[in-house]
Amino acid sequence: MSIFKNLCVADDEEVQEFIKRIAANVKRIRLEKGVTQLALALMIGQKSAAFYANAENSAKDR
Template sequence: MSIFKNLCVVEDDEVQEFIQRVAANVKRIRQEKGITQLALALMIGQKSAAFYANAENSAKDRRFNLEHLYKIAKALDVDVIEFLK
């Protein structure tokens, strides 16, 4: 298995930085739109703000998946690409 470790093209810290950048963009756009975490969590089908808040703040190893990002983009009326900038 260790021979495959050298084949990875991205370091774990680079992936974590990407996840944090996406979450920060989601948070910034949500705040610009004046929507609370709870309201957006409910709009994307979450039953509470706990998961959403943790994903948005990159806490407790929570992160948005593609379905979340798609729903968030629709709820915020933005193109999903805005989260990746």
């Protein structure tokens, strides 16, 4: 059961593709700006890069 089932009309595959696209764009822009994962994690209120890195990288594996 998807957590998105009652929230949108997109199927799970479409949702996962959307998440992958967003993660890829964030990573691309982060790299273009020369910002590290740790720096971006700190900017969004995380105390380490682990949370951010997992979000950026695990989107590829879904």
